[in-house]
Structure formats: C-alpha cells, structure tokens
Amino acid sequence: MGSTIPQATSSTASLPDASSPNLILTHPTSAERTRTWKLTHAKWAGALNEADYLAREAYMMTVPLAKNGGLTHWILTIAGLPPDERPVLSSCETLRKRGILTRGGGDGARVQEGMVYGIGSVFTDPTYRGKGYASRMMKELGAKLRDWQRGGSSPPLFSVLYSDIGKQFYARAGWAPFASSHVAFKPVSGAAQRDQGSSTQLAKPIGYHELAELCCLDEKLMRADLVRRPAGKTHVALIPELDQMLWHLMREDFITKCIFGRTPTVKGAVAGEPGKRIWAVWTRGYHNGLETSKGNTLHVLRVVVEDEKRPEEELVDGFRAVMQIAQTEAAEWNTEEVQMWNPTPKVRGIIERCGLEFEYVDRDTSSIASLKWYGDEPIEEVDWVANEKYAWC
Ligand SMILES: CC(C)(COP(=O)(O)OP(=O)(O)OC[C@H]1O[C@@H](n2cnc3c(N)ncnc32)[C@H](O)[C@@H]1OP(=O)(O)O)[C@@H](O)C(=O)NCCC(=O)NCCS
Incomplete structure (x- = not known):
C-alpha cells in the first residue's frame, strides 16, 4: 500500500515533543488500523502468518465483549492533519467489560456495579520509540476513559492492563502493579x-x-x-x-x-x-x-x-x-x-x-x-x- 504518511518519509526530528498541545488521542481509520496491525504482527502474531493475524484482529472486533462498540482502537497523532496522512505515534485498544465492587464489608456491605476497561496492544512504531509518545498516550487514555461511553451513568470503576515491560512504565501513567x-x-x-x-x-x-x-x-x-x-x-x-x-x-x-x-x-x-x-x-x-x-x-x-x-x-x-x-x-x-x-x-x-x-x-x-x-x-x-x-x- 502506498503511503503519504510522515512516518515513512520525513525525519522524526520534525515531530512534536511528547508534551506538545498539538498531540491528540483519537481513533484510527480502517487503513491506519491495518497499518498498525502490520507493524504489531512481528511482536504479537505468535504462530500466525500476517494474513491470518490481520484476519484475527478483524475477527476479534466482532466477538462478544468487542462487538457493538465494546472494543475501541486508539491512536496518538498530530492534531489537524487529515486522517490517513498523519503519523500514528502510538496506539492501543480498550475492551469494555463489567465490574463489581463492595465497600464496608459484612452486613453493611455496599455493592457497586459498573464498567471496567481492559487495555491491550500498547505499541509504538519502532521509528518513534523513546520519545515519550506511549507515556503521553497512556496518561491521556487514563483521563479519557473516565468519561468514555459513560452516558448519564457513573465513571468506570477501574481499568486493567497486563504489562510485559515490568512494573515501572505503566505505574508512572497511573496503573499500579498487583499480584502477578x-x-x-x-x-x-x-x-x-x-x-x-x-x-x-x-x-x-x-x-x-x-x-x-x-x-x-x-x-x-x-x-x-x-x-x-x-x-x-x-x-x-x-x-x-x-x-x-x-x-x-x-x-x-x-x-x-x-x-x-x-x-x-x-x-x-x-x-x-x-x-x-x-x-x-x-x-x-x-x-x-x-x-x-x-x-x-x-x-x-x-x-x-x-x-x-x-x-x-x-x-x-x-x-x-x-x-x-x-x-x-x-x-x-x-x-x-x-x-x-x-x-x-x-x-x-x-x-x-x-x-x-x-x-x-x-x-x-x-x-x-x-x-x-x-x-x-x-x-x-x-x-x-x-x-x-x-x-x-
Ligand atoms: C513499550 C512501548 C510501547 C514504549 O513506547 P515508547 O513510545 O517508546 O514509550 P515512551 O517513549 O513513552 O517511554 C519509553 C520508556 O518505556 C519503557 N520501556 C520501553 N520498552 C521497555 C521494555 N522492553 N522493558 C522495560 N521498559 C521499557 C522504558 O522506561 C523507556 O524509557 P527509556 O527509553 O528511558 O528506557 C514500545 O517500546 C513498544 O511498542 N514496544 C513493543 C510492544 C510492547 O512491548 N508493548 C508493551 C506491551 S505491555
């Protein structure tokens, strides 16, 4: 597929700093999503070839939990650039689930139910790594999820993710490590x-x-x-x-x-x-x-x-x-x-x-x-x- 995207063509030196107000957290187009999957194939496909991996990712948009807007793909990119012509500086996905909690214990226990998010596939194109983009994306996402898909109801109870890069990186963005x-x-x-x-x-x-x-x-x-x-x-x-x-x-x-x-x-x-x-x-x-x-x-x-x-x-x-x-x-x-x-x-x-x-x-x-x-x-x-x-x- 041809591409007019800055990531393939221009120097990364011209990209905004990770703290720039010009960065936005938004959703990929279908082409941007596929481009990201092609990059993540090497890391997460396991035993699947590229075609099967792309098909699996598309299939996983249609299964229980994911369908009807349960699965959301996110990207960090530059505001104001046209879709499909902007760099995907970092990406991830969220899956809406149901959670429950109790406070108070015993006879006086108070039960609360609500949305919970699972977060996966946090990924930065190797070209853009080490510039703070994934950290920026995670901080934006943590705040965004508080009101995402909320309608008139309460914020999510919590969100979870599973770090394959130790305990520090995600803790800095607000996800505390638990028993593992x-x-x-x-x-x-x-x-x-x-x-x-x-x-x-x-x-x-x-x-x-x-x-x-x-x-x-x-x-x-x-x-x-x-x-x-x-x-x-x-x-x-x-x-x-x-x-x-x-x-x-x-x-x-x-x-x-x-x-x-x-x-x-x-x-x-x-x-x-x-x-x-x-x-x-x-x-x-x-x-x-x-x-x-x-x-x-x-x-x-x-x-x-x-x-x-x-x-x-x-x-x-x-x-x-x-x-x-x-x-x-x-x-x-x-x-x-x-x-x-x-x-x-x-x-x-x-x-x-x-x-x-x-x-x-x-x-x-x-x-x-x-x-x-x-x-x-x-x-x-x-x-x-x-x-x-x-x-x-
Ligand atoms: C992890 C990843 C998303 C970080 O993206 P990034 O945009 O470079 O992240 P940032 O620039 O915000 O932060 C970089 C920091 O991430 C941490 N980090 C990145 N890779 C790491 C690893 N394999 N182990 C531990 N820490 C790691 C380090 O603290 C690093 O800081 P340093 O560059 O000073 O060492 C990126 O390296 C990536 O896509 N890796 C492959 C996929 C992956 O492993 N995703 C995480 C799944 S849980």
Missing part, C-alpha cells in the same frame, strides 16, 4: 495418565454447552463472596461472565483453526456433585505452532470452588482430576505448560496437597496485572479479587 504470580504444571499425555493410573474420570470436560450455566453460577458465588469480605478494603472484581470467557475461547478457536486446522472442544473440566463442584475453564495460547511447544501455554482462565467451606482434603481428588484433564489437553495441543494465575489461598492449599508436580512463579517483568482506580479511596485500599487470566486482554 502463577502456578505452572507440566503437560502429561493421555497414555502417560493411563500408565500412572490417573483418576481423570472423576472430572468431566466442559464444552461450550456447559459454560453458560457455570458462568451464571460463578457470578452468583462471586457476588456472595464479595459482600462477605471484611471492611477496611474495597474489594473489586471483573465479573467472570460468559461473554468474558467467550472472548478468550473464540480467539483460541480462531488461532487453533489457523494452526491445526481444527478447534479444541475441551474448554475446561468440572468435578463433583452440584453444590460441591470444583471447576476450571481454560484457553490455549500459541507463541509457536506445530514445530515446537516452546512458549505455548494452556492458560487456566478461572478456577471455581463452589463451596469454599468444604475441607481441603475433600476437594483435592476433584481438583487433581480437573488438572489432569488440563495436563492431557496441554499435551495434546502442543503446549509447554499449564498456567494458573494468582490462585486463592484455598486453591493454593489444594494444589499443595494434590500430589501433582508444580512450580510457583512470581513474575516481575511479563504479564504484570496492573490496575488504574477511578474511586476516591487510595489504591492501597483496593483488593483485586479473582485476579485471574480471564481478566486479561
């Missing part, structure tokens, strides 16, 4: 599970048909959990609803279709009787394709323990069976490991008793869960509940 650990399990093939005598039959796979009901129940349990939490903190969460999971699962389907020519039907697993269930929902991510499993991960999006009061030892067998199905899927779908982000103390206890080999990892550079708070209380009083992979975008 995970537990990793190794893939185990179905044959090895049989040799080891694993009791995977204690759990059943979760497919699309089981998800809606489980997500409804998850939301109900989460609401009950949030109002039980103690005063002194504001307990916040992204609602783990069906659309939130579908965003991940449809993305996974698109990617696996491109790489493997087929899509996985096992989206999680559940063990136990209603009222006593434990389940996990997961998705697969591919840095690489079929050649190597390196960097490919089966991400547990969400773990739910239906009755947290049950003794850990009663939950261990079910949990083990759920995770053994995850391990088998991880092996079958060419991934290097199963990751479970920030398990609760209850789930940590179960993991330690369940007899599966695992590694605990405290991340300090990549996927740092970060939150910008729009409430009045200091960020130190904010407790992010269910800080799990489902909240990522």
Whole structure:
C-alpha cells in the first residue's frame, strides 16, 4: 500500500515533543488500523502468518465483549492533519467489560456495579520509540476513559492492563502493579495418565454447552463472596461472565483453526456433585505452532470452588482430576505448560496437597496485572479479587 504518511518519509526530528498541545488521542481509520496491525504482527502474531493475524484482529472486533462498540482502537497523532496522512505515534485498544465492587464489608456491605476497561496492544512504531509518545498516550487514555461511553451513568470503576515491560512504565501513567504470580504444571499425555493410573474420570470436560450455566453460577458465588469480605478494603472484581470467557475461547478457536486446522472442544473440566463442584475453564495460547511447544501455554482462565467451606482434603481428588484433564489437553495441543494465575489461598492449599508436580512463579517483568482506580479511596485500599487470566486482554 502506498503511503503519504510522515512516518515513512520525513525525519522524526520534525515531530512534536511528547508534551506538545498539538498531540491528540483519537481513533484510527480502517487503513491506519491495518497499518498498525502490520507493524504489531512481528511482536504479537505468535504462530500466525500476517494474513491470518490481520484476519484475527478483524475477527476479534466482532466477538462478544468487542462487538457493538465494546472494543475501541486508539491512536496518538498530530492534531489537524487529515486522517490517513498523519503519523500514528502510538496506539492501543480498550475492551469494555463489567465490574463489581463492595465497600464496608459484612452486613453493611455496599455493592457497586459498573464498567471496567481492559487495555491491550500498547505499541509504538519502532521509528518513534523513546520519545515519550506511549507515556503521553497512556496518561491521556487514563483521563479519557473516565468519561468514555459513560452516558448519564457513573465513571468506570477501574481499568486493567497486563504489562510485559515490568512494573515501572505503566505505574508512572497511573496503573499500579498487583499480584502477578502463577502456578505452572507440566503437560502429561493421555497414555502417560493411563500408565500412572490417573483418576481423570472423576472430572468431566466442559464444552461450550456447559459454560453458560457455570458462568451464571460463578457470578452468583462471586457476588456472595464479595459482600462477605471484611471492611477496611474495597474489594473489586471483573465479573467472570460468559461473554468474558467467550472472548478468550473464540480467539483460541480462531488461532487453533489457523494452526491445526481444527478447534479444541475441551474448554475446561468440572468435578463433583452440584453444590460441591470444583471447576476450571481454560484457553490455549500459541507463541509457536506445530514445530515446537516452546512458549505455548494452556492458560487456566478461572478456577471455581463452589463451596469454599468444604475441607481441603475433600476437594483435592476433584481438583487433581480437573488438572489432569488440563495436563492431557496441554499435551495434546502442543503446549509447554499449564498456567494458573494468582490462585486463592484455598486453591493454593489444594494444589499443595494434590500430589501433582508444580512450580510457583512470581513474575516481575511479563504479564504484570496492573490496575488504574477511578474511586476516591487510595489504591492501597483496593483488593483485586479473582485476579485471574480471564481478566486479561
Ligand atoms: C513499550 C512501548 C510501547 C514504549 O513506547 P515508547 O513510545 O517508546 O514509550 P515512551 O517513549 O513513552 O517511554 C519509553 C520508556 O518505556 C519503557 N520501556 C520501553 N520498552 C521497555 C521494555 N522492553 N522493558 C522495560 N521498559 C521499557 C522504558 O522506561 C523507556 O524509557 P527509556 O527509553 O528511558 O528506557 C514500545 O517500546 C513498544 O511498542 N514496544 C513493543 C510492544 C510492547 O512491548 N508493548 C508493551 C506491551 S505491555
């Protein structure tokens, strides 16, 4: 595609300073968006070739959460220049989600619901890096989101992003780092599970048909959990609803279709009787394709323990069976490991008793869960509940 854009032709020395009032945060045209995707392909396509990556990004504008204006693309550019003839100095996207919080705790707990934003794909063309453009964009975005899509209702409760460049950069723009650990399990093939005598039959796979009901129940349990939490903190969460999971699962389907020519039907697993269930929902991510499993991960999006009061030892067998199905899927779908982000103390206890080999990892550079708070209380009083992979975008 031909281009009359300053970025390709002129010296970057003539560009405005990052503090210039002449810079604006706005939305890309379709051509500008495609140009940005072509640049981000090298960084984020994983196993997808350029055509498939462009198709995936377009597809991801149409799925639950994203459609009907849920997904917004943003660029920092120079005011007054015609669209398609202006440099894209930095870019990102936001995804509208639903959040919930409680204040006060116990019987007097006050519940508030509202919009939450996930932010992703923060990117500066290599030509323009190191000039402060991404920092400027993030500061503008943080302020802009306070009133974006608000209509007559309250501002968003908060926004989240996942930094792959450590804890400092986004903290300077207002997104504070939160807990960013995970537990990793190794893939185990179905044959090895049989040799080891694993009791995977204690759990059943979760497919699309089981998800809606489980997500409804998850939301109900989460609401009950949030109002039980103690005063002194504001307990916040992204609602783990069906659309939130579908965003991940449809993305996974698109990617696996491109790489493997087929899509996985096992989206999680559940063990136990209603009222006593434990389940996990997961998705697969591919840095690489079929050649190597390196960097490919089966991400547990969400773990739910239906009755947290049950003794850990009663939950261990079910949990083990759920995770053994995850391990088998991880092996079958060419991934290097199963990751479970920030398990609760209850789930940590179960993991330690369940007899599966695992590694605990405290991340300090990549996927740092970060939150910008729009409430009045200091960020130190904010407790992010269910800080799990489902909240990522
Ligand atoms: C990260 C990125 C958006 C920064 O854009 P930028 O316009 O150059 O950012 P700014 O000029 O406002 O700030 C630069 C600062 O970003 C930070 N930074 C950039 N890349 C970094 C990295 N890989 N690790 C840690 N910090 C990094 C540094 O603090 C840097 O300051 P320095 O130049 O003094 O070292 C850009 O480097 C990029 O697009 N990288 C590839 C995509 C990516 O990793 N995006 C972030 C995903 S979370």
